[in-house]
Structures are given as C-alpha cells and as structure tokens.
Amino acid sequence: DQQVKxxxxxxxxxxxxxxxxxxxxxxxxxxxxxxxKKYPAEGPTFLISISSIKDKNEDGRxxxxxxxxxxxxxxxxxxxxxxxxxVYFCAAVVSGSARQLTFGSGTQLTVLP
Amino acid sequence: xxxxxxxxxxxxxTRGQQVTLSCxxxxxxxxxxxxxxxxxxxxxFLFEYFSETQRNKGNFPGRFSGRQFSNSRSEMxxxxxxxxxxxxxxxxxRDRLAGAHNEQxxxxxxxxxxx
Numbered sequence: 001d002q003q004v005k006x007x008x009x010x011x012x013x014x015x016x017x018x019x020x021x022x023x024x025x026x027x028x029x030x031x032x033x034x035x036x037k038k039y040p041a042e043g044p045t046f047l048i049s050i051s052s053i054k055d056k057n058e059d060g061r062x063x064x065x066x067x068x069x070x071x072x073x074x075x076x077x078x079x080x081x082x083x084x085x086x087v088y089f090c091a092a093v094v095s096g097s098a099r100q101l102t103f104g105s106g107t108q109l110t111v112l113p
Numbered sequence: 114x115x116x117x118x119x120x121x122x123x124x125x126x127t128r129g130q131q132v133t134l135s136c137x138x139x140x141x142x143x144x145x146x147x148x149x150x151x152x153x154x155x156x157x158f159l160f161e162y163f164s165e166t167q168r169n170k171g172n173f174p175g176r177f178s179g180r181q182f183s184n185s186r187s188e189m190x191x192x193x194x195x196x197x198x199x200x201x202x203x204x205x206x207r208d209r210l211a212g213a214h215n216e217q218x219x220x221x222x223x224x225x226x227x228x
Contacts, residue, residue, distance in 0.1 A: 009153065034216065043117065043203055043219030044156070089155060100146065100169050101217060105155035 003027045004092050006104035014112050019077040021107050023090035026071065030092035034101065035064060035075050038087045047088075048075070051095070080111045115140065117220035119204050125226045131192040134223045138185050138206030144168075145187040146217065147179060150201040162187055191225075199227045 005024045013019045023033075031052040036044035050057040050064045050073065057064050063076045077084055087108050091101040118137045126132050138145050146169075147159040158171035162181035179189045185206075191198055201224050205217035 006155075036219075041221065043205070043221050045219070046216045049216065100158050100161055100171075102158075103148075103156040105153060 002105075003030075004090060004102045004104040006088075006090060006107050008107050009105070010108040010110070012110045012112060013080045015082055016079045019075075019080045019084065019109055019111065021075040021077075021088050021090075021109065023073050023075075023104050024071060025073075025092050027092070027094075027102075028071070029094045030102075032093050032095040033064070033066060033073050034091045034093075035062075036089045036091060036103075037084075038089065038106070044089055077109075080109075082111045082113050085109055085111050117204055117206050117218055119202075119220040119223050121223060122221065123224045123226075125228060126194050127228050128194055128196060130194050131190065132194060132225060134189045134191075134202055134204075134225075136187045136189070136204030136206075136220060138187070138204075139208075139218055142206035142208045142218070143185055144207045144209065145181055145185065146205045146207075147187070147189045148203040148205065149173075150203055150222070151199075156203065159189065194227045196227050199225060201225075 003026050034049040035047040037047045038044040048059050048062050048064050050066050066073045087106045089103050089106045091103045093101045120135045144163045146161040148156040161169040165181045176192045181187045201222045203222045204220045207217045
C-alpha cells in the first residue's frame with residue numbers, strides 16, 4: 001500500500017519554463033512534507049519542506065504547495081534550469097512521532113536547454 | 114562537517130552469498146536509517162537505528178539485518194543474496210528521532226549487483 005504516490009515517473013520541461021512535480025498521499029496523519037532531489041551516483045539531498053499548518057512555502061526558485069483537503073502537494077520550479085535535471089522524491093511524516101519518512105517513487109525531471 | 118559516508122561504493126556478489134555494507138553518519142547524529150532504491154520503487158525503508166537500538170523496521174525479510182555501534186556507525190547485512198537484491202542501498206542520518214523537522218541527510222549509496 002503506497003501511502004505517498006508520484007504518478008509521473010518523468011517530466012521534460014524547456015529551460016526557463018515552469019516545472020511542476022506532483023505528489024499525492026493517502027495517510028491523513030501526515031503533517032509534514034519534504035522534497036528531496038537526487039543526482040545520479042549521489043544520495044538524495046533535502047530541497048524544501050512544508051508543515052500542514054501552511055499551504056505554501058517558498059525558497060528562491062522553489063515553491064511547495066499543499067492542498068490538505070485533496071491530500072496533494074506540488075513542487076514548482078521557476079524558472080527551470082538544466083542543473084535542475086534530477087530525480088525528485090516527495091516524502092511525508094507524522095512529525096510528532098518517531099516514525100520514518102515515507103517516500104514516493106520519484107519523478108525524473110529533465111530540463112532541456 | 115563531513116557528510117554521511119558509505120563503503121564500499123560498488124559491490125558485485127553472486128546469489129547465495131552474504132554482504133555487509135557500512136555507514137558513518139554525520140558527526141553528532143545518533144540516528145541511522147537504511148533504504149533500498151530500485152527503479153520505479155523509490156526509496157523503500159529497511160530499518161532505523163538510534164543509540165544502538167533498532168527503532169523502526171520496514172517490510173523486508175529477515176535476510177536483511179543491521180546493527181549500530183556506540184560511535185553511531187552502522188552496518189547492514191544481507192544474507193543469502195537473491196538477484197532481486199540488486200539495488201542502490203542508501204544510508205541516512207538525522208540528529209533525533211522525532212520533531213517538526215525530520216530532514217535526513219543521505220550518503221552517496223552502495224550499488225550492489227547480484228549475479
């Protein structure tokens with residue numbers, strides 16, 4: 001039972017345009033969400049997070065939106081750059097617990113020059 | 114501060130063998146988690162150790178085991194290797210088990226190939 005789903009395994013975007021990566025979750029107990037970026041031959045690195053008390057968090061070119069009623073979050077990258085080409089994982093957790101992060105299956109973003 | 118290190122980076126084994134992977138967390142971090150990454154499956158959680166005790170466990174068979182030492186370094190062992198165990202094994206550390214910010218810091222992984 002996948003509690004965190006990334007239904008798009010891949011996404012291609014032109015440089016300078018917006019990239020939108022989506023993530024859905026089923027567990028209503030999740031209250032903290034994170035995005036990680038992974039380059040080949042490297043481990044995932046933390047990108048941005050959002051608490052369920054917010055619906056938006058912004059950090060430079062990266063913005064995460066959370067729609068709790070739809071159990072959906074998205075990562076927007078504006079403008080997209082070729083260096084953003086990587087696999088993006090969303091993850092969720094019940095923040096007050098000692099539970100592990102639950103990850104989605106990832107989306108391969110390719111930004112075309 | 115040095116990041117999470119994993120050794121070896123690449124490993125080739127044959128079916129039936131056993132393997133041990135090593136992970137050194139960020140200095141001061143007491144939690145070490147292990148994940149298996151395969152194409153299309155994302156990061157599948159194996160287990161987490163904190164202060165030498167296993168605190169969380171994923172849904173993997175008993176062939177997968179781990180331990181943590183007093184210096185927080187961790188090892189993961191897979192016995193009786195199967196072809197399906199071929200994957201990237203990632204280790205991650207964090208400074209505590211729970212809290213509002215649960216960012217984990219990942220190592221580069223060990224690429225295991227089972228022939």
